[in-house]
Amino acid sequence: MGEAIVVTSGKGGVGKTTTSANIGTALALLGKKVALVDTDIGLRNLDVIMGLENRIIYDLVDVAEKRCRLEQALIKDKRFDELYMLPAAQTKDKDAVKPDQMLNIITELKQNHDFVIIDCPAGIEQGFRNAIAGAERAIIVTTQETAAVRDADRVIGLLEQNKIPSKLIVNRVRPAMMKRGEVLEINDICHVLAIDLLGIVPEDEKVIAGANAGEPVAMNPVFKSGIAYRNIARRMLGDMVPLMTLDEKAGTLTKIRKFFGMG
Amino acid sequence: MSVKQHIIIKGVKDGLIFLLDDQCDFEDIILELKHKLEKTHQQLLSGPLIHITVKLGQRVLTDEQSKLLTEIVRAKGNLMIQGIESDAPAAHKLRAHAQLKVMSGIVRSGQEVEYDGDLLLLGDVHPGGVIRCAGDIYVMGALRGSAHAGMDGRKEAIIVASVLKPTGLKIADIMGQPQTQNEEEGDGLMEYGYIENEQLCIQKLTLLHRENRIPVIMRGV
Numbered sequence: 156m157g158e159a160i161v162v163t164s165g166k167g168g169v170g171k172t173t174t175s176a177n178i179g180t181a182l183a184l185l186g187k188k189v190a191l192v193d194t195d196i197g198l199r200n201l202d203v204i205m206g207l208e209n210r211i212i213y214d215l216v217d218v219a220e221k222r223c224r225l226e227q228a229l230i231k232d233k234r235f236d237e238l239y240m241l242p243a244a245q246t247k248d249k250d251a252v253k254p255d256q257m258l259n260i261i262t263e264l265k266q267n268h269d270f271v272i273i274d275c276p277a278g279i280e281q282g283f284r285n286a287i288a289g290a291e292r293a294i295i296v297t298t299q300e301t302a303a304v305r306d307a308d309r310v311i312g313l314l315e316q317n318k319i320p321s322k323l324i325v326n327r328v329r330p331a332m333m334k335r336g337e338v339l340e341i342n343d344i345c346h347v348l349a350i351d352l353l354g355i356v357p358e359d360e361k362v363i364a365g366a367n368a369g370e371p372v373a374m375n376p377v378f379k380s381g382i383a384y385r386n387i388a389r390r391m392l393g394d395m396v397p398l399m400t401l402d403e404k405a406g407t408l409t410k411i412r413k414f415f416g417m418g
Numbered sequence: 419m420s421v422k423q424h425i426i427i428k429g430v431k432d433g434l435i436f437l438l439d440d441q442c443d444f445e446d447i448i449l450e451l452k453h454k455l456e457k458t459h460q461q462l463l464s465g466p467l468i469h470i471t472v473k474l475g476q477r478v479l480t481d482e483q484s485k486l487l488t489e490i491v492r493a494k495g496n497l498m499i500q501g502i503e504s505d506a507p508a509a510h511k512l513r514a515h516a517q518l519k520v521m522s523g524i525v526r527s528g529q530e531v532e533y534d535g536d537l538l539l540l541g542d543v544h545p546g547g548v549i550r551c552a553g554d555i556y557v558m559g560a561l562r563g564s565a566h567a568g569m570d571g572r573k574e575a576i577i578v579a580s581v582l583k584p585t586g587l588k589i590a591d592i593m594g595q596p597q598t599q600n601e602e603e604g605d606g607l608m609e610y611g612y613i614e615n616e617q618l619c620i621q622k623l624t625l626l627h628r629e630n631r632i633p634v635i636m637r638g639v
Contacts, residue, residue, distance in 0.1 A: 279528075305527055305545060305546060306527075308526045308527040308544050308545075308546065309526060309527040309528040309546060311526055312524075312526030312527060312528055312529045312547075313528070315526070347544070349524055349542070
């Protein structure tokens with residue numbers, strides 16, 4: 156019996172889908188059996204980020220309305236044998252599925268997977284209610300923007316009302332701006348939201364490049380963001396992994412300048 | 419007896435008026451009422467049905483207190499309480515300080531807490547969170563959302579917070595500026611909001627006693 160975790164944020168564009176894809180990939184790298192579920196009906200993206208868009212035959216709504224069996228709609232990942240994805244429908248909207256249908260699907264997925272990662276749409280309406288219906292834990296994704304933190308707070312409140320505990324990922328962390336005091340400090344965000352921090356992911360162009368190429372950045376440990384997602388997955392399995400330090404390494408020139416007291 | 423009279427009984431056309439002192443303890447009133455009805459004013463008890471109007475002055479009674487009062491008077495056959503009147507504004511909806519509710523937790527964005535009395539919150543109110551109370555609001559934590567005290571019209575209500583940085587304050591029907599006097603974060607002084615001259619003001623909590631809003635009787639040796 157696996158665990159269902161919803162990835163949500165309230166605000167759009169903070170990186171829910173990217174986070175879902177990368178956490179799923181990182182967990183699969185650690186040998187876990189993972190199912191990714193895209194609940195963003197009408198605006199499905201998870202398939203693109205996973206690079207699986209041309210393999211879709213059936214979708215979430217087909218399963219919910221029993222036009223096909225769950226196994227028929229599940230798409231196996233190209234890279235892993237035990238990573239699967241259940242795509243959202245593109246031609247319907249959020250009302251096409253009801254929370255109890257979602258609960259059934261998630262419960263069924265939990266039978267055969269260690270982790271069921273549910274990618275939640277932005278907002279707190281029907282799509283959100285569907286996405287959290289089967290979840291027993293939540294990962295809140297936020298950025299260092301006040302608006303994102305405010306929305307995260309709202310969502311944490313709603314999850315608490317549904318007895319779903321949540322942990323935080325601060326996405327797109329910008330160390331330079333943080334140093335200049337132009338964005339919220341990570342500590343402050345954790346303090347304000349009063350939930351545990353699961354990890355931080357630095358702002359990285361490679362994340363976008365990977366998403367466009369259909370190759371989640373977690374596959375590639377050369378990049379800091381890739382390591383960040385792997386660390387998050389390890390923490391989800393109970394490992395103690397220290398938070399990564401984001402101070403950019405000083406370049407050779409800077410070092411020389413410093414040596415001569417010019418830095 | 420040199421003890422001050424807490425209850426004055428007056429006769430009017432359609433019955434009697436009990437004028438109760440609004441400064442003393444409620445218990446003293448009850449004791450004196452019992453004493454008066456049973457000992458000194460027994461002549462009232464014989465005769466036809468008498469309607470009683472109780473005037474409370476500025477005092478506000480809880481439901482329990484007014485029930486107790488009614489029971490004591492009603493126990494004496496021919497007395498009947500016609501009404502209990504208080505001069506405090508919208509007295510019928512008000513609650514005394516006795517009804518303090520203590521709750522803990524975080525009031526997050528989009529969440530609302532409403533209570534028909536005084537509320538002590540052990541926790542924070544986040545921006546977008548709302549607390550509404552008929553009485554006072556005390557927040558042991560940071561008040562960063564909005565708070566509405568005395569929502570039934572009680573202008574004496576106050577809003578206290580360890581960190582008073584609200585997005586909005588309202589007492590009775592008066593809205594306040596969110597700016598607090600101590601703009602510097604972390605001076606560690608608690609503040610409270612109250613109404614003075616129809617304006618919502620913020621003041622250091624240590625100065626609350628000067629207003630004498632919540633009278634405290636210090637008993638000591």
